[in-house]
Amino acid sequence: MTDPVLEIRGLRVDYGLGDAAVHAVRDVDLTLHRGEVLGLAGESGSGKSTLAYGLTRLLPPPGVVSGGQVIYHRDDGPPVDVLALSPAQLRAFRWAETSIVFQGAMNSLNPVHRISTQLLDVIKAHEPRSTAAARRQRARELLRLVGISADRLDGYPHQLSGGMRQRVMIAMALALEPQVVIMDEPTTALDVVMQRQILGQLAELRERLGFAVLFITHDLSLLVEFSDRIAIMYGGRIVEEAPAAQLYRQALHPYTDGLLHSFPALRGPRRELTGIPGSPPDLRAMPDGCAFHPRCPKAFDRCDKELPPLGPPGDGDPGRSVACWLHPAAVPLTR
Amino acid sequence: MTLSESAAAPADEVVLEAVGLTKHFPVRRRLRDLLSRTPAVVHAVDDVSFALRRGQVTALVGESGSGKSTVARLLAQLHPRTAGDVRLHGRSTRVRGGRAFRAYVRRVQLILQDPFASLNPVHTVRYHLTRSLRIHGNAGRTAADLDRALADLLTRVRLTPPERFLDVFPHELSGGQRQRVAIARALGANPEVLLADEPVSMLDVSIRLGVLNLLQDLKERLRLAILYITHDIASARYFADETIVMYAGRMVEGGDSETVTQQPAHPYTRLLISSAPDPDRITGGGGDGTAGGERGHGEPPSLIRPPTGCRFHPRCPHAMPRCAAELPPRLTIGDRPGHWAACWLYDPATAAADAPAAPDADRAVPPAAAVGREGATTLGEAR
Numbered sequence: 001m002t003d004p005v006l007e008i009r010g011l012r013v014d015y016g017l018g019d020a021a022v023h024a025v026r027d028v029d030l031t032l033h034r035g036e037v038l039g040l041a042g043e044s045g046s047g048k049s050t051l052a053y054g055l056t057r058l059l060p061p062p063g064v065v066s067g068g069q070v071i072y073h074r075d076d077g078p079p080v081d082v083l084a085l086s087p088a089q090l091r092a093f094r095w096a097e098t099s100i101v102f103q104g105a106m107n108s109l110n111p112v113h114r115i116s117t118q119l120l121d122v123i124k125a126h127e128p129r130s131t132a133a134a135r136r137q138r139a140r141e142l143l144r145l146v147g148i149s150a151d152r153l154d155g156y157p158h159q160l161s162g163g164m165r166q167r168v169m170i171a172m173a174l175a176l177e178p179q180v181v182i183m184d185e186p187t188t189a190l191d192v193v194m195q196r197q198i199l200g201q202l203a204e205l206r207e208r209l210g211f212a213v214l215f216i217t218h219d220l221s222l223l224v225e226f227s228d229r230i231a232i233m234y235g236g237r238i239v240e241e242a243p244a245a246q247l248y249r250q251a252l253h254p255y256t257d258g259l260l261h262s263f264p265a266l267r268g269p270r271r272e273l274t275g276i277p278g279s280p281p282d283l284r285a286m287p288d289g290c291a292f293h294p295r296c297p298k299a300f301d302r303c304d305k306e307l308p309p310l311g312p313p314g315d316g317d318p319g320r321s322v323a324c325w326l327h328p329a330a331v332p333l334t335r
Numbered sequence: 336m337t338l339s340e341s342a343a344a345p346a347d348e349v350v351l352e353a354v355g356l357t358k359h360f361p362v363r364r365r366l367r368d369l370l371s372r373t374p375a376v377v378h379a380v381d382d383v384s385f386a387l388r389r390g391q392v393t394a395l396v397g398e399s400g401s402g403k404s405t406v407a408r409l410l411a412q413l414h415p416r417t418a419g420d421v422r423l424h425g426r427s428t429r430v431r432g433g434r435a436f437r438a439y440v441r442r443v444q445l446i447l448q449d450p451f452a453s454l455n456p457v458h459t460v461r462y463h464l465t466r467s468l469r470i471h472g473n474a475g476r477t478a479a480d481l482d483r484a485l486a487d488l489l490t491r492v493r494l495t496p497p498e499r500f501l502d503v504f505p506h507e508l509s510g511g512q513r514q515r516v517a518i519a520r521a522l523g524a525n526p527e528v529l530l531a532d533e534p535v536s537m538l539d540v541s542i543r544l545g546v547l548n549l550l551q552d553l554k555e556r557l558r559l560a561i562l563y564i565t566h567d568i569a570s571a572r573y574f575a576d577e578t579i580v581m582y583a584g585r586m587v588e589g590g591d592s593e594t595v596t597q598q599p600a601h602p603y604t605r606l607l608i609s610s611a612p613d614p615d616r617i618t619g620g621g622g623d624g625t626a627g628g629e630r631g632h633g634e635p636p637s638l639i640r641p642p643t644g645c646r647f648h649p650r651c652p653h654a655m656p657r658c659a660a661e662l663p664p665r666l667t668i669g670d671r672p673g674h675w676a677a678c679w680l681y682d683p684a685t686a687a688a689d690a691p692a693a694p695d696a697d698r699a700v701p702p703a704a705a706v707g708r709e710g711a712t713t714l715g716e717a718r
Contacts, residue, residue, distance in 0.1 A: 043539040044510070161634055191398040191566060194634075196610040218540055224614035248614050262541045266569040266596060266611050273573065275544035279509040 004073060005179050005212050006032040006055075006098070011068035013047070013054040022283045024050040026236040027068070029310065032180060037206065037213045039223035039244065041259070042233035043280045048216050051233070052182050055082065056100055057090060072097060075179065096126050099173035101166075103185040108169050109157040115168055116153040119143075122175045142171040147201060163194035170202065174209065182214045187222075199226055220259050224248045232256050235281045235291030238310055242320035252313055252322040255292045290325065298326060349386040350560040351410060351443060351528045355419035356383040358405055362639060378638045379405045381584045382419070387528055387560040392551070394563045394575030394592065396607070400635055402584040403564045407532045410562065411445040412436065441471050444521035448533040450513035454505040460516050461501045464488055467523030488519040492549060511542035515549065522553070528560045529553075536565065547574050568607055572596040577673075580604045583635055583646040586665075590674030600668050600676040603647045645678065653680055 013025035025047045032038050042048045053059040055070045070082040074097070085093055102108045110118060119139045123130065130138075140150040146167040148160075157165055166186065173181050187195040203226065206213060215227055223230050224244050231241040232255065240253040251257040258276035265271050278295035281287060287294055293303040302325050312318045313327035359376035380402040387393055397403045408414045410421060412430050420427050423442065430436045447453040454463060464485055468474040474481045489497035492515040505513055514534060521529060531550065535543040551574060554561050563575050571578045572592050579589040580601065588601040599605045634650075636642050642649055648658035657679050666681040668674045 043541055163634065192568075192610040192612075193398060193606060195612075219612065220540065221614050222612040225612055259541060260614075262544050264569045264573040265615075266572060266608060266613060267615065270573065273544050275548075276541040277545075279511060279542065280539070 002034045002036070004031045005034045006073070006214075007069075007071040008051075008055055009069045009071065011051065011054060011070065012066045013050050013059065014064050014066045016062045017064065021064075021066075023286075024063075024236055024283060025054060028233075028236075028238055030231055030238060030241075032212050032214055034179070035206070035210045035212055036229065037203075037215055037227040039227035039230040040214060040216045040233060041218060041220045041223050041230060043218060045280050045283065046233040047236040047283075048233050049184055052100065052184050052214065052216055056094070056098060056182065057082065057085075058100070072180075092126070095122060095173075095178065096176045097178050098180040098182060099176070099178045100182040100184065101169050101173050101186045103188055109165055111157050114154050114156055115143075115160075119153070119168070119172055119175065122172055126176055138175070142175055143168070145174065145205065146171045163190055163198065166190060166194075166198060167201070170198070170205075174205065174211070177209065178211060180212050180214065182216070184216045185218070186215075188217065188219075195222075219263075221263050232259070235286060236283065237291065237323065239292065239324070240320075240322045241310075242317075242322075246317065246320060252320075252327050253292075253324045254296045254298050254326070258295075290323070300325070347388045347391065350389050350424065351387045352385075352422040352425070353406070353410060353419065354384050354422060356406065356409055356416060356421065357381050357418040358402075358409055358414060359417045375639055378584050378641050380409065381641075383581070383586055384419075385579055385586070385589070387562055389527070389560050390554060390558045391577065392554055392561045392563050392575040394565060394571035394578045395581060396565055396568045396571050396578060397581035398566060398607075398635060400583075400638070401581040402638075403581050404532050406581075407445060407530045407562065407564055410528075411443060411530055412439055413445075437470070440526075441524050442526055443528040443530065444524050444526040446514075446517055446521050446529060446531045446534050449537050450510060450517050451505075451537070453517050454513055456505055459502050459504055460489075460508075461485065463516065463520050464523055467520045471524040473523060473525055484523075488522055491522060491553070492516070492519040494519070509542070510538045511546055514538060514546050518546075518549065518553075522557075526559070528562070530562045530564075532564045533566070534563070535570070536567070543570070550574070567611075568596060569611055580607065583641060584638055585646055586677065587647065588676040588678075589665075590668075590671060594671045594674050598670060598674075600674070600681060601647075601678045602651045602653055602680075604676075606650075655679060 008028055008030040011025055011028045012023065014021040014023055016022060028051060030038070040048050040051070050059070050063065053063065054065050057065070059065065065083060068083070071079050072082050073079045080093070082093065109115070116136070116139060119142065120135050123135045123138055139153060143150050143153060148164055148167055148171075152160065152164070160168065170186070187198055190198065202213070215223065217223060224247070227244050229241065230244050230247050231238050232253065233239065234255050240247070240251070240256050247256065248260065251260055255276070258274065261271070261274040262276060264273060276295055281291050281294075287304065289304040289306055290296070290308050293299040296303065306325070308323045308325045308328070310321050310323040312321050358380040360379055362375040362377060383406055385393060395403045395406060405414070409416050412421070412428070415431070422428065423439070428439060430439045465474065465481065468481065468484050473484060475484055485501060486497040489495070489500055494500045494512060494515050500512070505516070508516065529550070534550070535546050538546060547570065550561060550563070553559055563571065565571055568578070575592045577589070578592040578595040580587050580595065580603065582603045588595060588599065588604045595604065596608065599608050636646060636649060642659070644657070644659045644661050645651070645663050648654040651658065663677045663679045663682070665675045665677050668676060668681055
């Protein structure tokens with residue numbers, strides 16, 4: 001495995017303060033390696049988007065990062081703690097080192113400005129000494145990179161289709177050649193045909209440019225195909241993390257297993273679909289012990305008392321980790 | 336609520352039928368358009384015909400903008416249609432509003448995509464369901480009758496115990512529970528047909544299955560005819576008896592769900608299926624995008640000036656000169672009864688004359704030439 005580029009250690013994000021605080025992200029440890037696609041899956045309310053906003057410091061109030069570290073390893077130079085950056089440093093760091101693609105491309109572009117204005121603005125803000133001609137040239141290259149003809153540069157967002165707008169957003173995210181691109185449900189609003197085109201293009205671009213992707217979605221079937229490793233989130237915690245193929249073939253956590261048996265397969269024999277009974281937990285009143293135990297078909301007495309730590313399963317591969325008493329960790333990961 | 340009447344009816348009786356259903360929406364005219372004789376319209380739905388049968392689920396699959404939701408709204412009589420006919424039990428119906436509309440919606444109910452928007456946030460579940468029962472005359476005479484009917488509705492959609500859900504507001508419920516309330520509200524009318532417009536696409540993957548299973552169960556117990564509109568063709572395979580694929584306002588393929596998803600005939604259906612995420616196609620290296628075989632390019636066309644002939648021809652890898660000139664009728668495909676595609680590849684004349692154009696390169700599908708010669712019949716005019 002290559003070097004880490006982004007390390008999240010014990011990240012905690014709350015909404016609100018004091019006793020009334022809702023703990024949306026609880027002690028999350030996650031490492032993104034250089035050039036890999038890490039998928040983050042979970043139901044809505046599992047804290048996956050909050051995690052993304054927390055680590056980029058885009059969290060709107062009342063969201064507060066109440067603990068942990070986010071360490072970014074530069075290509076050259078010492079690692080930096082993203083959570084400790086000053087506003088000026090943060091401005092320089094954002095977009096140049098990590099960029100983010102949001103869910104609704106329709107809402108991410110300003111409808112009253114031309115594509116060129118918005119794309120050039122990104123480059124201008126970070127490279128103020130570049131010439132206007134060079135910036136325009138760069139913007140044309142970027143559009144070509146994502147497969148949009150350069151003459152669309154002077155169009156308005158409404159003149160582009162949803163898929164093209166999303167590709168403009170990807171072009172914008174790649175404008176400064178960041179090391180890390182965070183994608184929060186980048187294709188949820190798109191059709192399957194467009195989704196495959198965009199993801200195929202993204203995979204190609206990653207091969208060429210070598211950035212790492214944190215890919216957040218609730219669609220596990222998509223992740224299994226497109227990512228190298230997958231982390232599953234439930235109730236604000238990572239409950240399982242494994243290479244994509246391993247996770248698909250042999251899920252250790254009952255929640256992961258439930259997710260894998262929730263979507264119908266298009267090919268092959270008809271599998272039986274079991275789904276997951278019950279509904280996602282209420283973050284204001286989390287169950288004791290393992291958060292999944294009220295919905296878990298395999299729960300036993302230990303599950304509602306003690307919280308299972310995340311670590312490599314004692315009976316399995318050290319390359320993966322799981323937080324479940326069915327597979328107690330041989331050596332719990334310590335921070 | 337009596338169900339005896341519907342239970343006595345034959346199993347596959349056609350309840351609601353669309354015949355050549357067409358909807359054009361007018362576009363605002365600009366100054367230069369005044370010169371042209373024909374007003375500009377969006378061809379949202381053109382010549383759509385299918386039947387919903389008692390106790391069966393029919394899936395309508397397509398990308399957004401393919402007109403599938405417009406079909407649901409036409410069947411629910413929310414839009415006046417431009418041409419064609421909607422037949423309820425064989426009788427042509429056209430209602431605008433008032434008493435006739437109420438009588439119609441009593442039998443045909445619509446479930447919308449977004450349960451967060453379709454329930455009024457300032458009213459409780461009790462209010463929503465009571466209203467549905469009262470309006471459609473199923474509330475009974477006394478308060479006790481009403482209570483029983485309410486409990487019955489909630490039990491049917493498996494929101495149990497009913498007392499726990501009666502006096503809560505929509506925001507207190509999860510997405511799946513809200514959609515169940517929306518379904519209960521539709522059932523309050525004791526309908527024969529449910530038109531479900533993407534009923535699970537706003538819900539979490541883990542919750543979807545529960546709602547689909549509920550609809551399946553309702554179909555079996557109440558012998559409902561269900562139109563299931565979706566963009567997820569994999570769920571159509573599991574949930575629907577019959578699947579119809581729409582592209583740019585027209586039907587391009589239809590047949591029983593297993594055949595349409597496993598042996599797709601129309602190039603568009605094949606594109607749709609190869610684009611769906613497939614965990615079994617693990618690449619480990621992040622996917623190379625070309626694994627799909629039939630790789631998609633281009634976008635759906637403008638429906639103001641749709642392409643002539645087959646609307647898919649500008650994107651089709653097997654397009655022939657004929658495709659741009661003539662509209663392909665429904666051509667039956669020999670492999671299964673009832674499987675058809677609107678594609679010239681399956682015309683025996685084309686297949687004989689233009690054999691190299693047949694998609695025999697595609698491994699999943701038998702060569703069109705062989706299939707087409709066996710039993711191709713033109714059904715376009717007959718229906």
